[in-house]
Amino acid sequence: MSQVTLTDSDPGLARARPDRAQTAVELTGVGKTFGTGAGAVTALRGIDLRVAHGEFLCLLGASGCGKSTLLNLLSGLEEPTAGTVTVTTARPSFMFQEPALMPWLTAARNVELPLQLAGQGRSARRTRARELLELVRLDGVGEKRPHELSGGMRQRVALARALAAATSTDGGAPGLLLMDEPFAALDAITRDVLQGELLRVWEATGTTVVFVTHDVREAVRLAQRVVLLSSRPGTVVREWRVDEHGPELHDEITGRLRQVITSHAA
Numbered sequence: 001m002s003q004v005t006l007t008d009s010d011p012g013l014a015r016a017r018p019d020r021a022q023t024a025v026e027l028t029g030v031g032k033t034f035g036t037g038a039g040a041v042t043a044l045r046g047i048d049l050r051v052a053h054g055e056f057l058c059l060l061g062a063s064g065c066g067k068s069t070l071l072n073l074l075s076g077l078e079e080p081t082a083g084t085v086t087v088t089t090a091r092p093s094f095m096f097q098e099p100a101l102m103p104w105l106t107a108a109r110n111v112e113l114p115l116q117l118a119g120q121g122r123s124a125r126r127t128r129a130r131e132l133l134e135l136v137r138l139d140g141v142g143e144k145r146p147h148e149l150s151g152g153m154r155q156r157v158a159l160a161r162a163l164a165a166a167t168s169t170d171g172g173a174p175g176l177l178l179m180d181e182p183f184a185a186l187d188a189i190t191r192d193v194l195q196g197e198l199l200r201v202w203e204a205t206g207t208t209v210v211f212v213t214h215d216v217r218e219a220v221r222l223a224q225r226v227v228l229l230s231s232r233p234g235t236v237v238r239e240w241r242v243d244e245h246g247p248e249l250h251d252e253i254t255g256r257l258r259q260v261i262t263s264h265a266a
């Protein structure tokens with residue numbers, strides 16, 4: 001039996017520290033198979049995973065291991081073919097490798113868009129967009145259009161818009177941010193700066209983050225917990241709590257990732 005449950009969180013949580021003992025996301029025995037018969041592809045099998053409110057989790061795996069499929073299940077874009085997916089936060093929002101901004105809208109209007117779609121009035125959404133642009137250190141560029149901004153600035157606008165979407169349903173309660181390799185297309189220096197900014201924004205907002213990457217360094221820098229997935233089908237191989245390890249963690253995870261890739265190729 002499959003089930004996707006999305007419930008809005010308590011409006012009283014607005015801007016408050018979330019209760020980290022509470023479950024934001026729970027997957028139980030989740031599987032996803034595309035197609036049927038000889039051409040069927042099992043992308044995920046037997047995934048059991050719990051993410052607490054306010055937690056920062058990185059999903060790490062080689063290309064094709066089902067990371068994006070897992071995010072699509074969490075967002076409700078896909079239905080599992082086995083198991084249950086339960087999301088108890090405000091409606092999840094996505095951030096991708098490409099910022100996917102509307103080129104004809106200003107930065108501020110791009111951030112306002114999810115609030116407008118959620119039915120928020122003009123004055124409230126303008127104020128919220130201004131706050132979010134300040135949060136991602138883009139105050140002063142709200143009237144610029146995407147082509148006038150650098151790649152890093154465009155990703156900051158995309159982050160502000162994702163935060164707007166994640167909090168649009170209940171007036172600011174911490175939501176769920178699903179991030180699919182959002183910094184992979186940026187140069188190394190901009191990526192490093194934005195990783196730091198994301199951590200600051202995460203601390204400030206209490207948003208639950210599920211961040212997909214195939215970069216071990218990025219996973220160890222950002223996450224509280226790193227979950228390694230195998231490929232075809234994607235299963236949970238191992239997970240690490242980053243604060244329980246020292247600098248050796250990077251090499252340990254890299255070694256396991258290499259094993260996973262080698263055994264898949266064999």
Ligand SMILES: Nc1ncnc2c1ncn2[C@@H]1O[C@H](COP(=O)(O)OP(=O)(O)OP(=O)(O)O)[C@@H](O)[C@H]1O
Nearest residue numbers: 034041042043061062063064065066067068069070
């Ligand atoms: N709509 C679909 N129809 C058929 N097969 C699919 C579909 N979506 C994904 N797959 C298959 O499921 C597997 C997992 O795909 P997915 O995109 O989730 O992996 P990924 O880990 O995100 O890969 P990448 O890092 O390359 O983006 C792959 O074998 C892919 O070909």
